[in-house]
Amino acid sequence: MPLAHAILGFLEYQPMTGYDLKKYFNQSITHFWSATQSHIYKALEKLEKDGFVEVKVIPQEDKPNRKEYHITREGRAELHRWITTPLPFETVREAWLIQIFFSHASSNEEIISLLKAREKDIQTRLDALRTETPASMEENAARVGVERPRLLWQMTADYGMAYYESELNWIETAIQRVRKLPPMEMPKQPGKRPKKS
Numbered sequence: 001m002p003l004a005h006a007i008l009g010f011l012e013y014q015p016m017t018g019y020d021l022k023k024y025f026n027q028s029i030t031h032f033w034s035a036t037q038s039h040i041y042k043a044l045e046k047l048e049k050d051g052f053v054e055v056k057v058i059p060q061e062d063k064p065n066r067k068e069y070h071i072t073r074e075g076r077a078e079l080h081r082w083i084t085t086p087l088p089f090e091t092v093r094e095a096w097l098i099q100i101f102f103s104h105a106s107s108n109e110e111i112i113s114l115l116k117a118r119e120k121d122i123q124t125r126l127d128a129l130r131t132e133t134p135a136s137m138e139e140n141a142a143r144v145g146v147e148r149p150r151l152l153w154q155m156t157a158d159y160g161m162a163y164y165e166s167e168l169n170w171i172e173t174a175i176q177r178v179r180k181l182p183p184m185e186m187p188k189q190p191g192k193r194p195k196k197s
Contacts (some may be wrong), residue, residue: 003035004043008052008079011071013144015056018044018067027136028153031129031160044069052078100174104184111178119171126164133157 010016010024018041025035035043047053052075058066071079096118103111137157141150 001043002033003039004047004052005079005082006033006035007040007043007047007069008071008075009083011053011069012076012079013140013149015068015070017069021069024140028133028140029156031125031133032156047075051075107184108178108181111181112175115171115175115178119168122164122167122171126161126168129157129160129164 006025006029007021010021016024018037021040021044022035022037025033025040044053048055048069052072053069054072056068056070058068060066096114099114100111103114134157137150137153140153141147144150
């Protein structure tokens, strides 16, 4: 399960709370894997049950106790097993492409509006990868204190930027193609026969 293994990966760097983990998700891998706080806590419960993490309760004055999660030896072994095992190819699921696929009854302007909305969202994500991610990586690398992880993090950020740049290029071409689409025409209903006179 990628979420559980991502959590083990973060805990291998250092012990963290569920809140810390959510912060790390948001700062580092959100461009290819996101998680809600509730999903993180649910995964932590299962990881603890499976013996892959341990919880250390740290008392705090005037605050709830801090629950810090530590990866176990079994957790490290499981993380290594998962990281070194090739994963099956996953089919991409993009709801917005379903919209485009069935837009034959929409006007060209309506389709272009969908594409431009997508373009705006992608540009926002790309800008964040270019501006916010480097600072987060440097901060996290300073915490970990090892250069090798930072270089691997950069590779995933480069993938994200290339992916978004490719999608922006596709959208630009798609908008030009939509402008040249023939007029709207509803497909013929199969199986209908002309009435006899």
